[in-house]
Amino acid sequence: MDVSSYVLLSHEQALRRRMDVAANNMANVNTAGFKRETPVFHEYLMEGENARAPENETSYVLDYGTVHDTSAGAFQATGNSLDLMIDGPGYFAVELENGETGYTRAGFLRVLESGDLGTANGAVLLGEGGAPIAVPENAAGQLSVVEDGTVMGPDGPLGRIAVTAFENDGVLAQRGDGIWTGPEGEELAAADTKIRSGGIEGSNVQAIVETTDMIEIMRAYQTSKRIADDLSDMRKRAIDRLGRIN
Structure with missing residues (x-):
């Protein structure tokens, strides 16, 4: 040849x-x-x-x-208060099955059997400081999320969802199932976090x-x-x- x-x-x-x-x-x-x-x-x-x-x-x-x-992809309304979209840069932080932290933009959330707030595929959603957000059993169907990521129950706030941003998103590697992995990023403050509820971010x-x-x-x-x-x-x-x- x-x-x-x-x-x-x-x-x-x-x-x-x-x-x-x-x-x-x-x-x-x-x-x-x-x-x-x-x-x-x-x-x-x-x-x-x-x-x-x-x-x-x-x-x-x-x-x-x-x-x-x-x-960003387009906002797709679902009417579900636990369907979220990050309005701006950043990712939801989740705890993977191997103990590592993963990042996702897919905002389909639900209350897991453990009582923690998690994603549709069963990963535990992480709040401020990397701690899970525990949901009381009587509050599971009465949750709402405000713009800064605070999860509200019938008796008040239960925690705040962490949004993690990176100076360069190129450091993240796509694992599959909507999850990226990589080094730790910067957790955004409440004033810098913008989350829309009632819908999710579609594919771009x-x-x-x-x-x-x-x-x-x-x-x-x-x-x-x-x-x-x-x-x-x-x-x-x-x-x-x-x-x-x-």
Whole structure:
């Protein structure tokens, strides 16, 4: 296989990666709090025999990872007082099954069997200082959440939901099920916290954008395939001519 084939293979692998990311975005177009991903690639230059000649450098594509679009999704009203959306930056902090702290934008909350406030998938929601918010049994159906994250019961406040922000959201790694993991961030003060109740944050994926991107990827792959076929035909003709000369 010559250099041109390796370059085309590198390009097609990058296209496959782009398609995988776009397909994952499409699959999560209705996932609460999901953040659109974009693949990032890096150019890798390989020097030829004559390192001083730029024309002897071969450019390959390397997968550098993905970045998340941190823009907020649209507010989707549900009428449930325990469905919440963070209006601004930050994440809800939750305690994962392995004891670590995870972060999520999906605001479907409920009272767990333990009596603590938690998420729809059973993770314990963390309040100020990393402590769970305990809900008395007689207050489970009478909860409300005010803008600063304070959880109100029939007899008064039960605690305040912690919202954690990061200087750079790129430090977070997506684990799946709407959870990100990473280093500890900064817990926002009550004055800096804005939470809307009665609805959740929808995905920020736009189906039309992802569909257009997938079409462009398919066309680029088809172009790459045609170039590969042309190169193959050129090799066959060259071999045939050499055979005739010999």
